[in-house]
Amino acid sequence: MRIPDDTIERIKQAADIVEVVGDFVSLKKRGSNYIACCPFHNEKTPSFNVNPARQIYKCFGCGKAGDPVRFVMDIENIGYGEALRFLAKKYGIEIEEQAPTPEDLLKQNERESLFIVLNFAKTYFAELLTNHDEGQSIGLSYFRERGFTTPTIQAFELGYSLNSWDGLLQEAERRGYSRDLLEKAGLILNKTDDGGSKRDRVFDRFRGRVMFPIHNVSGRVIAFGARILVNDKNQPKYLNSPETEVYHKSAVLYGIYQAKQTIRQEDVCYLTEGYTDVISLHQAGIKNVVASSGTSLTIEQIRLIGRFTQNVTILYDGDAAGIKAALRGLDMVLEEGLNVSIVTFPDGEDPDSYVRRVGAEAFKAYIKSHTSDFIRFKTDVLLRDAGDNPFKRAEVIGEVVSSIIRIPDALQRQVFFRTTAAQLRVDEQTLISEGNRLMRKQQEQQSRDQQRQRDRDQNRPQNGPVNRGSAPDASLADINALLSEAGIDGPPDDFFLDDIPAGIAPPAPTPEARTAPKPERSGLSFQEEECIRLLVNYGTRELEPGITLCQYVLSELDGIDFQTSPYNLMLTLFREAYLHGDILTADDFLRKPEQIETHREAINLTTPRHEISDGWLKHEIIVPSEEDVSILADAAYGNILRIKKMLAEQKMLEIRRGIVETTDPDESDRLMAEYMHYKRVDVEIAKLLGTVISG
Template sequence: MRIPEETVERIRQSVDILEVINDFVSLKKRGSNYIACCPFHNEKTPSFNVNPVRQIYKCFGCGKAGDAVRFVMDIENIGYGEALRYLAKKYGVEIEEQEQTPEDLLRQNERESLLIVLNFAKTFFQETLLTTDEGKSIGLSYFRERGFTNPTIEAFELGYTLDQWDALLQEGLRRGYNRDLLEKAGLILIKEAEAGGKQKVFDRFRGRVMFPIHNVSGRVIAFGARILKLDKNQPKYLNSPETSVYHKSQVLYGIFQAKQAIRQEDVCYLTEGYTDVISLHQAGIKNVVASSGTSLTTEQIRLIARFTPNVTILYDGDAAGIKAALRGLDMVLEEGLNLRLLLLPNGEDPDSYVHKVGADAFKEYIRKNSQDFIDFKASQWLNEAGDNPLKRAEGISDVCASITRIPDLLKRQTLSQRVAQVFHVSEQSVISEINRLLRKQQDQHKKDSERQQRSTDLGQRQSAPVTITPTPDEPSLEDINALLEGLNMSADGFEPSVSSTTPPAVQDTSTKLVRTPISYQEEECVRLLMNYGARELEPGITLCQYVLSELHEIEFQTQPYNLILTIFREAYSRGDILTASDFLNSKSGTSEHANDIDIQNQAIHLTTPRYEISGGWLKHEIFVPSEEEVSILADAAYRNILRIKKMMAEQRMTTLQQLLRESANKSPEEADQLLTEFMHFKRIDIEISSLLGTVISG
């Protein structure tokens, strides 16, 4: 079904980008904007910037940018329509969808289809739990035995699947879901027929209580299932296979239910099992997640880091729990998070212990018994070492190895003091050991890099094709002449002469931008147009009018800047002066120009300042001139156009120099003509340099 354009606009007007992004990452206010560590790439210093006024985001690290719809598309890896449906549901906007054509249906994203069929399965398992005799007598009884209340069962959308071969399959087919989609979602299995036999198709989950696994936005992406009857031929727990929507190393069980509490408490409790999360959540400890039956991964740690820098690992007190805690410790430190660890009394897990002592006592136990990683590791080593000095030394080295994982130098220095206190050794010896281990890591990294480079070089020599990056087209002589005829600027004022031009054909801007010296000046020109095009530099003369008149018949060499300049010219010829909003609000598939997403991304890049003036400067009466002041803005536009024309003149001079070097086969008249033209451009170059106040070369 297609969403009508008026509904799309209503959704966009209802959205608050801060609320949308805050569902996935914790934002902190800085000046008029908000910042965070980017959810799209790994970073320790925040470079992800959100502008609530323009309702856009921009990462200065990886370049990701867009509006709320684009953010949902990127973070959830879903299509445009599904992102709009997500936002409509969040803001209560009713969607009256229009019938799709066969072509629309073919374009429907498979990922969206999988999410829809997984949601169907979740609802089917819930209904089976609450409405069937088998579900109530087996599944619901089990949850009651675990102490789960109705609100808890509803919050985690728990369910049950019948002990039948194809209950889900038959219901899915009856509701119109095709078999291939059910298989891709990991809900059914297809066993190919043996010779002379018949193909077997059956449900993956049968006779099990179901734990839906949600992503950060609350969509069901997979299931964990526990069998209740004794069957040595069946695993106790069975999880969904990996699909295009489910990658277990990137998922934390309970993150959707826990994310707000994690923000509020500013700490995340990490456990191992589904029931640990559910029991603690029901007891009021809601800032808890589980690693979904997998060893802790870097991706899972980074998911936690979106919401808090503080992690407390809660593991069983047996040998396996200690081993699991130690296994995940270094990875957490490596990602720059603050880590504490807690081992529960032997024989207890978070689920059993919170039922035994209650929520308040459990919280108090965490407060009194959680340890930082130094105390935790030291206690393990000291108990094992006893009076053995070699074991103590081995323990010190092991703790120091964990410290080297921490990216923050100041933290490493502070923690070295703590190690010295715990092991009763000098701080200098600890620092020396840390430095030794760091040098060892660097040497190993260097060896690995060299080995990889040798392998890469060998592969390139054997099979890599030779590629040549094309240079921008050389401006024609007519363009240069037009350029120089336009050199009618003076430092005293403006002499605009506006005339309409025939815009060049729109070209593709989706290719990687090739940066040349002139491209930076073209970018600056477009930035000024986009941010200040409607500002008057003199009475009756806008910046847009001035710039377009001075760039009469000049085309930029860099796409997409030439495309944006063309769009400004087209609008101005109609009597309109475009603003940043006209580019920021570009909608997928609705722009009259190709690649409107590329244009939108460029607009975000050109209108989002990376830095803001510190409030401390104003406090101490240090005032920085703003480019929004008319005199500064006029000078910036004037000098920018001078630089563009100077660079175009220099390009022509370079071409003429090359032709003069090759003039041996040319007639004297041709050589003289080339030299005369070169000297003409040289004088122009000197004149512009003089106006700019730059050093003039001989």
């Protein structure tokens, strides 16, 4: 079903890039823009930039870029239409569409269909809880006994599943949902009766249980947790949805949707184990709390927390054995650069029971007085277990140091070495030496692993013949000498360094990119990029009265086409617009996300990676800026000269190859004359640029 164009425009006008991105990551203001750690790839130093003036985002690490609609598409992994509907719901914009028919549902992609059927199930369970006799007498009574109020029940969209074999199945089929879709969503089970009949037995997965919908960061239901309320040895107390296309248990935190805003505001996330812990604390006013849902903490969950805060406090039950087991898995939290603290409760208490017993204010006071950083807490626990046994105390040193060296920040490591040395009553240098030993051991192991991988790669069968002679590798100088003998000049040593435009920094490589061969990029490509950057950002600026930068550049490049796409396409669009009396601006490209190639490049070219520090301005440190017309004119002038110089060098290279290949003396003389023409052009431009001219 198509969304009307005027509605699409209203959605785009209403969507604010800072608000949209801020729903998923914690943004910090830097200058006129905002920065964050990128939600699309793992990083510890922020390279994700949000520009509120242009309503775009750009990651200098992984290259992701776009507008609010594209961000929702990327972060939610959904299509264009669904992203628009997501934003329309966020900003209260009504979309005039008919309710989807079963045929429409079949046409939707499987992922979106799963979201739709899971939302139906959530609504179905919630209605049973409040409107059905069984739901009220069993499910709602249970929640009331735990002290959950109606607003709390509504905030977490709690529900109840009837104690019948196929109540959900029948209602879903009546609404037009297929059994295949219900099964893929983990809502029904399909088992074959092998008792000779081979009949399929289809029934609801959740029966006679209170329901806890599990939401993703944007608030969409992706799975369910369900608790049985009767003692039945044949049934597990808690039953969760299976892994599906939209639900991966290791990457989800229960309550993250309800908690994310408060986590940002308080700059700390409380991590618990169970659903009721989260709900009880939320109701008590402690809303920055999530749960790992009874699973061991995973890297994906840690990184999800890291999108909103760098501080996490783990709330543990009083079970000593469970605490020691959990400590072993927390080193990876340190590796991700998060600051970890621990709070334990008295024996027999968990966050849910304790807050209900003492109340919200006493609970907050307890948290404040009993919070301990992870390293100190781990040291205390291990020391109590070691007692006076010197061998066990030595093991404690190794255990604690192995955690400290996982902290990425060197200054923090130094602080922890000092405080832990005092706690263990040993010399600080002893801990530092042990840490250095362990780090060397890790590095040696990594080197061995890398060498083994290289050996495996070398022994892998090749597609063609392999020369296994003992000749040494040719150096760059040797290669250039061979090229010179063939009549072909190699690039000068400073070719790329001189001609990469200032202010353009290539994105930091992703782990995948480090292992993949990088496509080579010519210096001419960089200069073409710089030319389009100037046109996109400053095309309408007058370099002198009546002469715009666009007019100057297009007149100087008359008859020259760029060799790199999409820069040639963008240059063509500038030329076509100028013929009609118009000068394109960045907005002309940014408003057309459907033109993916030019839209992405426009974002790249309008997003500065660095901003001038306020401290520099405070101390009157003046940095040249292209806002100064004279500097802008010099930049355009130098850029055009470099483009023409590189084209001349390219032409000379082609001619020299022709001279080598031809056997016709007349043709050779003609080519030599043409070569000397371009050589003179090259020399003259080099003089204008002030670069070194080789003989």
